[in-house]
Amino acid sequence: MDLKQPNQARRLVVIDGYSLLYRAFFATRYLSTSDGRPTNALHGFTAMLFTLLEKVKPTAIVVALDAPGKTFRHAVYEAYKGTRKETQDELKVQLKEARRLIEALGIPSIEVTGFEADDVVGTISKLAEENGYATTIVSGDLDSLQLVDEFVSVLTPKVGVSDTVTYDREAVIERYGFGPEFVPDFKALKGDTSDNIPGVPGIGDKGAADLILKFGTIENMLAKIEEMEPKYRKKIDGCQEQMMQSKHLATIIRDVPLVYDFQPFVLNEARMQAAIAMLESFELKSHVRRAPSVLGPYLEGADAENPVVEVADQAIEVIRLTLEGFDAVAQWIGTQPFAAYPGPAPAKSDLFEEVVASIFLAVGDEVVEVPETIGLAIIADRPAQAIFHDAKPIFKRIAARLGAPLFDTLIASFVLRSERSQYSLRDLVQSYLDTAAPDQPEQMAVALGRLYAPLSARLDKEQQSNVLNDIEIPLIPILAEMEKRGICAERERLREFSKDLEISIAQVQTTIFALAGQQFTIGSPKQLGEVLFDKLKIPGAQKTKTGYATGVEILGELAAEYEIAAEVLNWRELSKLKSTYADSLEKLIRNDGRIHTTYNQAGAATGRLSSNDPNLQNIPIRTELGREIRRAFRAAEGFRLLSLDYSQIELRVLAHMCGEPALVQAFESGEDVHSVTARQMFGLGEEKASKDQRNLAKMLNYAVLYGVSEFGLAQQLGRGFSVAEAKLLIAQYNERFPSVKGFTLGVIAEAKSKGFTSTLMGRRRYFPDIHAPKMMERRSAERQAMNAPIQGTAADMLKLAMIHVDKLLVGANSKMLLNVHDELVFELANGEEHLVEPIRKAMECALPLKVPVDVDAKIGNNWNEMTVIERG
DSSP: OOTTSOEEEEEEEEEEHHHHHHHHHHHSOOOBOTTSOBOHHHHHHHHHHHHIIIIIOOSEEEEEOOOSSOOHHHHHOTTTTTTOOOOOHHHHHHHHHHHHHHHHTTOOEEOOTTSOHHHHHHHHHHHHHHTTEEEEEEOSOGGGGGGOBTTEEEEEEEETTTEEEEEOHHHHHHHHSSOGGGHHHHHHHHOBTTTTBOOOTTOOHHHHHHHHHHHOSHHHHHHTGGGSOHHHHHHHTTOHHHHHHHHHHHSOOSOOSOOOOOOOOOBOHHHHHHHHHHHHHTTOHHHHHHHHHHHGGGBTTOOTTSOOOOOOHHHHHHHHHHHHTOSSOEEEEESSSSOOOOOSOTTTOOOOSOOOSEEEEEETTEEEEEEHHHHHHHHHHOGGGEEESSOHHHHHHSSSOOOOOSEEHHHHHHHHOTTOSOOOHHHHHHHHSOSOOOSSHHHHHHHHHHHHHHHHHHHHHTTOHHIIIIIIHHHHHHHHHHHHHOEEEOHHHHHHHHHHHHHHHHHHHHHHHHHHTSOOOTTOHHHHHIIIIIISOOSOOOEETTEEOOOHHHHHHHHTTOHHHHHHHHHHHHHHIIIIIIIHHHHTOOTTSEEOOEEETTSOTTSOOEEESSOGGGOOOSSHHHHHHHHTEEOOTTEEEEEEEESSHHHHHHHHHHOOHHHHHHHHHTOOHHHHHHHHHTTOTTSOOOHHHHHHHHHHHHHHHTTOOHHHHHHHHOTTOOHHHHHHHHHHHHHHOHHHHHHHHHHHHHHHHHSEEEOTTOOEEEOTTTTOSSHHHHHHHHHHHHHHHHHHHHHHHHHHHHHHHHHHTTTOSOEEEEEETTEEEEEEETTOGGGHHHHHHHHHTSSOOSSOOOEEEEEESBSSSEEEOOOO
16 A cells, blocks of 8 residues: 555544634533533533544544643744633633543543644644545644645534534635645735734735735745735835744644554443543533444444454463464564554643553464553563564553563664664565555564564674664663653752743843843844844844844854843843753653653664653753752652763773874873873973863864864854864864874775774764765765764763663662763662662773773762762
């Protein structure tokens, strides 16, 4: 089946949940239970849901919800949706109960912080097409009409919730006179009062339609503005930026970071009875009477066209016995496979856990579908026989700590080609089995097993089997346990810090306005540029297509002489701390009082782990305010936090690889490597380097390490340093440290010759742009190639250290919590202080180098206030 051509028989219904509930609330007369609980929104919502199940007959169904808090659109335009009234209490309580009803029915709901439900709907409808589904979007908001195409239709209520209209492409054209793709342009011109999108004053429905029919997009209108009728040109003149911003606000995003598993909507008897009980509790008698006939066709086994495999005990035993005959062939797969989706707000319940409704087990070509609980039990019984595509989410679903799986096709494909952005199972099937990707999960399960041989052979051929088998595969259960365990965080400390930041932001804003002599939107680059360079006449302005450049580099240069530039940088830092950390992290604390990040083994081409939801690897530590965030992470009762951090590990790897005598000697003697570099650079002999000389040497060491260009170094050095001077410093460094230069040139030559570089463990990174015709692309690939063996080796070392340390902690109460760049964070149980030095030694010996490896250890009650643990 061509996955780009959805099967119209496989239909997904995506409900814009709050949009429909709002419509139902205002369109349905006030209803309440005998004890006074309002139910009109629930009544209307359930009526629409039942109608969809009866008339549309979806294969799968999902509800998109708006996450609490502001979205990226508010960052673009503060007044976005600013005219909306506070939600009435009678509706608020029903929004909460609707979540419970949706959950009782087993319908997945998805919300993503920073995005609107529209964006979730847009993304899922796009994924649906890629996965072979036609989509019906159900919404009371006509913004979703921009998503209509040959595989996506929109069903929206006309009056109340029972009288509906379905929009396909022809219906959209009939309504507006133009196609769905121009809906954002329409909103950009006429505006939208409900969302407080300004548009262009004086242009209404007719004018917007006329302009679109003549010019198409607003971008084309602006390019051909001289051809426009004077009456429209006059209105648009001076509103160009506002018009473009309005289109940005009105455009639905279709690449929201979410995963949805397209699990068919199937009810068991217990779930149906639970849903009916909820309807009875709301005294929705008509829906209670209707429920059996509406929900009955979705009971397990009821639909002959979509049979659900009922697995008896005998079938499970057959699978177990079959597995006994195989040493290395047992495959497991979920319906999409092992897909996860975000749940409702974490403050209410722990709904960030992965959800898998059923699991498909394949041995050779024999497949059986089992309920999740049974499938997980079988996996837990013999994980070392199992082949997965992304095993970690499944391992997190199992309470017991598991050993490593036999194979993971996602991780294997990442090891083979780490520069790719995604590693879908369907792509792997087409690439390695030379066949079209199967459509059904049963076939996917079989295909997953068949991938084991070709992927293993490819790893052997490239001499990367040890990277997979000795590093990546053993790490899977360790990361799963770390993600399940999480780290304690103080909700109140984050809230208080957020309040303090709010006060500080207001104070800095007042200072900026006083220095500017006017109020303006500090977060608007255009307005900031006009204040700095037009009104205050500050020199050094750099024009861009949309105004003046006001990035951190520009403001950093101006900050030394102009207080307003320094204060704007201060405002930006405070605002980011508040929104990105204090506010966001507080919302991610679960009911257990802990924050649970997710680690991605296939996220960075160098082999390093990445962290998301939240990203705990970018918690700021360079400023006191930034460190306040770390202070909110604390040890549980009876524990202290233990941090062990590799010291200058990438420079040590560089010294090992290039053998530069001065660097090797510095590390062997325990001298400060940057001071040694400064003495060599400036011919100081035994004379001590000054602080400025050491800082310059440090910049040069890392500039060489990361392949920083002469221009980049000049930028880092700051005002007073030209590109020519930076070039001279790099030349001088290469002269003083010839082995470093020889090593970097050799790495680039290897990349050009082979197309890849390798770490000490043999991990490859490919560079497809190393022979690119464009110089900028080629130079970028060369810089990446210079650093890849070093950063990749450091990544391998840390992963090996995690595996060694994990074995040390067997039977101990102390546990590994976090991986943050070159640092590991533990919860050290009181009375287990004797573990510190063995952990330090395991890290230092994880991957032996020609130079000593040092690990710094610290301990404390929170992640910021920690004291150094001296050796021994």
